[in-house]
Amino acid sequence: MEAAHVRTGDVLIVTPIGRVDESTWKEFDDHLATGVLQASRESLAKLIIDLSRIDYMSSRGLRALTMAKHQAQAVDVEIRLAAPNDVMREILAISRYDRLFPIDDALPVGGGGGA
Amino acid sequence: MTDQRAADPVAVRFWGTRGTLPVATTAGQVRSKIVNVLMSASGKSFSNLEEANRFIDHELYFAAGASYGGATSCVEIDCGQDAFFICDMGSGLQGFGRDATLQCRLGRPKKYNFFLSHMHWDHIMGFPSFLPAFDPGSEIVIHACHGDAEQALRRQQDEMFFPDAFDSWAASIRFVTLEPGEEAEVDGLHVVTMRQHHPHESFGYRFRDRAGRTMVYSTDSEHNIDDMDKEAAFVGFFEDADLVICDTMYSLAEASSTKEHRGHSSNVVAIDLCHQARAKRLALFHHDPFHDDEVIQRLHDDSIRYESLTRDGAPLEVLCAYDGLEVVL
Numbered sequence: 001m002e003a004a005h006v007r008t009g010d011v012l013i014v015t016p017i018g019r020v021d022e023s024t025w026k027e028f029d030d031h032l033a034t035g036v037l038q039a040s041r042e043s044l045a046k047l048i049i050d051l052s053r054i055d056y057m058s059s060r061g062l063r064a065l066t067m068a069k070h071q072a073q074a075v076d077v078e079i080r081l082a083a084p085n086d087v088m089r090e091i092l093a094i095s096r097y098d099r100l101f102p103i104d105d106a107l108p109v110g111g112g113g114g115a
Numbered sequence: 116m117t118d119q120r121a122a123d124p125v126a127v128r129f130w131g132t133r134g135t136l137p138v139a140t141t142a143g144q145v146r147s148k149i150v151n152v153l154m155s156a157s158g159k160s161f162s163n164l165e166e167a168n169r170f171i172d173h174e175l176y177f178a179a180g181a182s183y184g185g186a187t188s189c190v191e192i193d194c195g196q197d198a199f200f201i202c203d204m205g206s207g208l209q210g211f212g213r214d215a216t217l218q219c220r221l222g223r224p225k226k227y228n229f230f231l232s233h234m235h236w237d238h239i240m241g242f243p244s245f246l247p248a249f250d251p252g253s254e255i256v257i258h259a260c261h262g263d264a265e266q267a268l269r270r271q272q273d274e275m276f277f278p279d280a281f282d283s284w285a286a287s288i289r290f291v292t293l294e295p296g297e298e299a300e301v302d303g304l305h306v307v308t309m310r311q312h313h314p315h316e317s318f319g320y321r322f323r324d325r326a327g328r329t330m331v332y333s334t335d336s337e338h339n340i341d342d343m344d345k346e347a348a349f350v351g352f353f354e355d356a357d358l359v360i361c362d363t364m365y366s367l368a369e370a371s372s373t374k375e376h377r378g379h380s381s382n383v384v385a386i387d388l389c390h391q392a393r394a395k396r397l398a399l400f401h402h403d404p405f406h407d408d409e410v411i412q413r414l415h416d417d418s419i420r421y422e423s424l425t426r427d428g429a430p431l432e433v434l435c436a437y438d439g440l441e442v443v444l
Contacts, residue, residue, distance in 0.1 A: 021427075022391060025343070058425060059367055059383045063340045066371045087424055094417040095383050096368035 003031035005038060011108060012039040013082075015050040020061030028061055032068035040075040047072060050107055052083035062095050069100070082107050125328050125444045126193040127358060127398075131186030131207020132436040134335075134364050134379070134401035135237050138185035144407065151179055177435075178412035183402060184438025186210065187237040188334060190360060194324055198226035198302040202320060202332045202360075207438060208241025216246050225252050228301050231259040232334050233317035234267035242268055243277045253286035258293055258301065260308050260318040265290045293318075309352045311336035312345075313378035321352055328444045329355065331394075334362040334401050337378045338388075340371045346388060353392035357444045360436065361385035363399040363414070382418040389431050390422075396432040398442065411435065 001024045003016040014035040020028045032049065039047045049065070065081075072079045082104040084092060092098045131137075155175060161167040171180040187205030194200065199215055201208070219225050227247060232238055247253040257264060272281040281288075293299060295310040295318060305323040310316060311333065319333035331353050338346055353359050364370075364379040382399055389397045399418060402411050415435035422433050434442065 022387075056425065059381070059387045060343055062367055062383070063343065063371055066340055090420065090424060094421045095381070096366035100368045100372060 001027040001031070003028075005031075005035055007042065007044070008108065010044055011046045011048055012042070012044050013048045013050050013107065015053060017053040019055050020057040020064070022058065022060060025058070025060035025064055029064040029067065032064060033071060036068055036071045036075065036077060036079075039072070039077045044077065046078045046080065048080050048082050048104075048107065050082050051088050052085070052107070054088055055085070056087055057091055059095070062091070062097055065097065065101065080104055123195060123326065125324055125326075125330075126191075127330060127360075127442045127444065128191040128193055128211075129189075129207070129398075129400075129436045129438060129440040129442075130191060130211040131189035131203075131205040131241070132183060132400055132402055132438055132440075133185050133187050133205075133237075133404055134362070135187070136404045137187050137206040137237075137240075138404045140182050140185070140408075148179065148182075148408075155179070176412060177415075177437075178408035181437070182408050183411045183435070185404070186438050187240065188232070188401060189241060190332060192304070192322060192330060194304060196223055198224060198228055200228050200230070200301075200304055200322070202230050203232055203238045203334070204229060204240070204242040204245070205237050206241045209244045209246075210438075212241075212244070212246035212248075216250075219247070219250075219252075225250060225254060226302065227253065227255045228304075229255065229257045230306065230320050230332070231257065231261070231264055232311075232319070232332070233313060233315060234259075234261055234264060235315070235335065236271070238335070239268060239271060243272055243279065248284040248286045248288070251285040255286050255288045256291060256301075257288065258291045258299075258306070260293050260295050260310070261316070262292050264292070309333075309348070312339055312342075313337060317378070319349075319352060321356070328357050330444065331356045331359040333360065335378055336362050336380055337370070337376070338380050338384050340375065346384075349388050350391040353388055353394050356389075356392065356394040358396045358398060358442060359385070359389050359392070359394045360398045360400045361389075362401040363418075364401050364403050366414075382414060383421055386418060386422050386425065386431065386433065390425065390427065393428065394431060395429075396434060396442070398434045398436045398440075400436045402436075 186207035188203040189207030190202040192200040317335040363382040367381040367383040
């Protein structure tokens with residue numbers, strides 16, 4: 001699984017690409033951990049996980065989001081989710097993860113990254 | 116194999132499906148259901164009971180015309196006319212005990228094989244009211260991986276908690292301690308156990324009958340967020356099962372945040388594990404006592420949707436266990 005880490009102003013945007021399932025969740029988890037570390041090192045207050053290029057996410061990916069949240073809270077970084085497709089939006093609602101994370105419909109202006 | 120299955124079906128009967136604490140539907144909740152059904156039936160007429168039942172079956176969703184019930188964990192595996200097999204002794208055991216007593220009056224042997232997931236109260240509280248225990252002709256064999264199972268059952272009948280002492284039961288009662296992972300044969304049913312994550316530990320059971328039908332009972336099992344590699348073992352334990360009964364007490368968000376380390380799992384994780392294991396049916400089980408019928412129905416609907424969104428192979432049928440549900444394998 002690939003991912004881009006792009007800094008936009010005082011925000012770091014992580015854009016993973018593909019499916020997050022049993023075979024890819026560890027890479028996804030690594031990308032998120034790298035993002036939290038980078039945001040902390042650069043003293044950024046906010047990390048946005050751009051979901052626009054995630055097709056689907058199983059429970060392992062969702063739980064990787066929770067682990068990233070724990071890591072981010074320890075270094076005072078806020079995590080937000082952004083731009084989920086319709087499937088991802090449903091999965092976030094079914095798992096009630098829409099109550100754990102703030103979810104923005106779109107990335108901030110000027111945000112978004114390729115890989 | 117197909118012929119043997121058809122000629123000798125196995126029925127899995129849910130006598131108690133709730134977790135933690137028994138609950139009962141209140142008068143207000145019943146009234147609310149009646150009002151909603153009357154509104155749904157507005158303008159319709161039913162000339163006989165059959166038409167009324169057809170309306171309930173085809174035009175009402177489950178929670179509108181029924182209830183998931185409130186008895187705690189107790190599941191019977193009915194393999195026919197010989198010994199009984201029962202997973203856990205929650206408050207649902209009382210109903211099973213009455214039913215079994217009637218069957219024994221008609222000639223069924225009074226042999227009861229119990230398999231205990233663990234000793235928490237909601238899983239043993241039915242035993243002091245188990246009618247066959249009063250019968251000197253009953254033989255009760257309690258299988259558990261916990262070496263302290265007997266101590267737990269005796270303790271809950273200390274006179275501080277219950278008027279009748281364990282030793283006052285007329286039935287013959289013995290305990291069999293199973294080793295986790297050990298395979299055993301109990302009155303024709305093949306059994307293997309698996310250690311699960313839960314306070315004071317719990318154990319899952321995988322049963323296989325002579326016709327090769329498999330059923331997994333995996334309740335009170337937390338799949339920890341920081342130890343997801345362990346889930347491969349559960350995928351193996353659930354592999355190709357005809358029915359997997361899973362603890363789905365919380366949403367994934369709850370299980371991984373406010374309810375973490377309470378020893379329970381979610382519908383979403385259960386579906387993922389069953390998908391990987393190529394199980395055929397999943398029964399959502401051990402419902403949260405704080406959830407009313409509407410909430411459980413929504414959880415079931417959400418689970419069916421999640422299964423379809425994440426399916427990458429054969430469909431998994433997602434059932435929602437309720438007190439009285441019977442699944443024929």
